[in-house]
Amino acid sequence: MVKYWGALALSACLYAVGAPSAAFATTYYFNSVKGDDRFSGTSDAQSWKSLSRIKDIALQPGDQLLLAAGSAWKEPLTISKSGKANAPITVAATGIGPRPRIDVGGISPHGVAVVNAEYVTISGLEVTNDASTPAQRYGVLISAQDRGVTRGIRVTDMYVHDVRGTNARKDNGGIVFSATGQKLATRFRDLIIERNIVWRVDRSGIAGISDRVTFSNWFPSEEVVIRDNYVEDVGGDGIVPRGTDGTLIEHNIVRYAGSRAPGYSAGIWQWSTDNSLIQLNEAAYTRTRYDGQGFDSDFNSRRTTLLYNYSHDNAGGFLLICSPKRNEKDNLGNRGTIARHNVSRNDGTRIFQLSGNVSDALVEKNVVHVGKGMDVQMVVATNWDGWARDVRFADNIFKVAGTARYGSEIGRNGPDYLIQAGFTPVEYIRFKDNSYLGRHVDLPDDGAKLPVIPYVEQNADWAVPVFNPAKPDDFPGFLARHRAWMLTMLQRELQSTVELKASRRISIFEARR
Template identity: 30%
Template sequence: MQYFGRLTLKHWKIVAAPLIGALAACGGGESADGVAGQQLAAASVAGQAGGATPGTLHVDCSLGANGTGSPATLGTPANPIRDLATLNRIVLAPGTHVRFKRGTTCNGSFTPAPGSTGAAGAPIVVDAYGDPKASRPVIAAGCADTTADPDQSITEQHKTPNGFSGYYSLCKTDNPTVNRAAIYLYNTQYWEIRSLELTNDATTVGGRLGLYVRLEDYGTGSHYHVDDVYVHHVRGYLKDVAGNTVGSYKTTGGMLFEVTRDNEVVGTKEKPTNFDDIAVENSEIYAVDAVALSTRSAWMCREGGAPCGDYPPYKGNPAYLTNPATQAASDYFPMTRVVLRNNLIHNVGGDGIIVRTATAPKVEANHLYDIWMRAPGNSAGAWAINTDDALFQYNEVNGVRLQNNIEAGDGMAFDADLGTRNTRVAANFSHDNDGGLMLFCGCGSDGLGHTAQETGAIVENNLSLNDKRRIISAAGSADSVVRDNVVITRTPGLVTPIVENLSYANAFQVTGNRFYNASDSGAIYRTKNAQGSYANIVWSGNAYFGYAADSEFTGPNYRHGAQPDTVLPFAGQDVDAVAGAWLRDSGFDRHKYRAPHAR
């Protein structure tokens, strides 16, 4: 019994009979709603009440559904659990370890039974066991009959070098069941997930994720740590379509931590709910639609924040939003202690990383490339919305694309979006992005009659190399600063204006930056809309190399600050040395993404 729960002799008679009876039922193939599920739940609860200590459950789906060992030893290495249906009927106690065997695949969704939750100091840990040389264990929520692509070479052969690149499925035959996620945790806390491979592949679009953690009417859920997990081939939605039962298409893709309020009506407001202590580290997300890694919350309504009407219970219900009884303007309960660190994210249909409704999240040392390859709606590399004090540092973002059918304001490496306050983007390496380095977006309403303003962003000490359409996309900003950055445009004939104005009110400073344009035809502005204004953009103490022919320096749009600018030809500039010095002195080389080990 030590592998399921170490029961003290004092309590053995209390729990032994229901526990063994429940375990015996596992091999009988009862449904989750049948007797076996009820007995397993009762046994686990009885074990906790009787003084059980945590144990370990081993899972090996390669052995078939029906075991031959003693029911009393189910979950041991000698008699492992053999399918997810059995595992999903067990209520997991705090401190339990669930270990999947390396080199094996479990088809379906790991959806722990209600009541399965860890505790402070005793999280539930999901991990691998077996031959350390074998491949990581797979939970495949989508098709079961697939083409193996362990080194990604088959999928990469079907990738276009730029513009639109379609999703490539490895499915030979499809799964008629659409599972929401390979791992789906609902209203639970204190979990650690490590060393797994998650897929949810299909030949058609659907509401799919690799990892989905969801809270509703829960209060604060704590401690969700994901380390060294590989999520790939998840066929989600690329746009909102009729029949989509999961809400926004941006709730599909790689990993999502979401707070919902779908069941709320006026007069029965749910409990304010948020996440505390999310950490996703050392993981890889590849070939997913639509969003790779994100947080999302329906407890997001505040004055000057993101549009409240985008989320239930406000969505499609303006009376709810304006009803004084709902107190919609104070429904802001942000996530705390969110860290997304040292992850590799690539071949993504839409956005790379989105942090929504959080306080002081850290997004650092990630490498994102081949982003926005398929979605028809605007997307970017890594960005925050309706969030305060976000920090993006030591990230490398390259190959964010623009779709040819969109006159896009996006395609940027980074974005301080609607309702963000005091975002800091520092010491990042942005290169070869079709859209550019940075988007400021105060370009909408909060749903309460106010502008959803971006305020107080600091973009400093970044390196932008051969970013294309523009460096800064200005779509609404207040009291922000772009300072001490190095911008190098060395592709022949590439002009890359420094600021593109998208006809929203902008107020920010551009100070102490160095701009290099090898074509000697660098430009300061591109005005996408004629009504765009540069009156509150102040330029001070910048050095321009290769911009001398730009008449805008003396034009009415160029507002000079306190420090004089330097304007020189590009000739004689050693931009390789400039870039090398930045990589060293910024700390980027020391803190950038490091692959944890060979996949």
């Protein structure tokens, strides 16, 4: 049982500071059990019964919609009116009891949506959208179309589960933010998706969509933060923004991505972005080997940084850096990826994969554990309309209780690559001061002449905190325990203090031209 104070505290705060836009704000109440649509809706005793009453309200900045704990609706909740910076429109839960539940059962594409509106905060609800057959569906949809810059949207503390989307397309699933506009270039600014549970959804857990990602149409969303979310049992990708600049993806937990979707999936990744910062995340148990890595830095992107992440038990491996052939229309390749201070343990198949037109990549100061009996490709270069160029591996520690191999692609066998020794197709790949413990086959130059150092796995605390999404009330406690465990583990493995970074956007001097 949970008591919800968020919306009331926000209201008190706004009034306390004397925000003029909120001075005449109204609070509307909804209760599916005790409400009546003939009531005024402006007090708890006069609650409305149906969410459809929202369309009859001329919502103003500062207005609040409070949904009674223990209520349940089989209709969508849609917000299409905007608040202001100091007076957002707020949707929240109130009272003591289970979260208000919106269970649309496939009768609507979305359970909750913010459509062509800004300065909106939604929190504290349970959302499902299940049906007998797959279709393009969303738990929570944030959609802006032909409206320029859309600001100040918050989706926090939501419990989104059992969304029967289609695995035939990536742009549906748990929480999706979509900025499109053929008439007017559209993007988000100051969008935060934080402390949400996303469980058993198809195809994507948390995904961003944009149609302004080419050289001539580059209009990325800015100040996007995806933080402290738990994503489990996803048909395809766990977390994947598109068309952003300076996005922060921090302390998310993605487990069991790639569970049902055909084609290629990964745990946490981005594409068509600049300056994405992916730090302090856990990606684990990705099931597919078509990609199937915990993390991926994808194409048409620049300066992606992966920092202080933990990847483990992913079927496809730890990190993919990839791009098809560059062109003058919609792909500048993959430039300037940095993977530093990450830990990989018992990832399968391919630990580091360089696929296609990757350039100026740096992989340094990471620690990799390969378990007893495992046989993996530690570093593999593969062809995707070309090969990587200018890649450095430096000061990494490879601890191998099984077998690790190195080389470049000579063929495919389904999701797996056949490799040969050496990296001849790759232009200017360098290995410097890496440590190779255990059994390594076809070592790079910096390890080829060194004596073999036997390695046996050492006892250590790898018991990462677990969470049962069927019991969401413990989520705040889990997040605190998980962050503390991550910081302790990283400091132990890296033998250095964890120093997180702040995200930043590309400067005017670095703009795409």
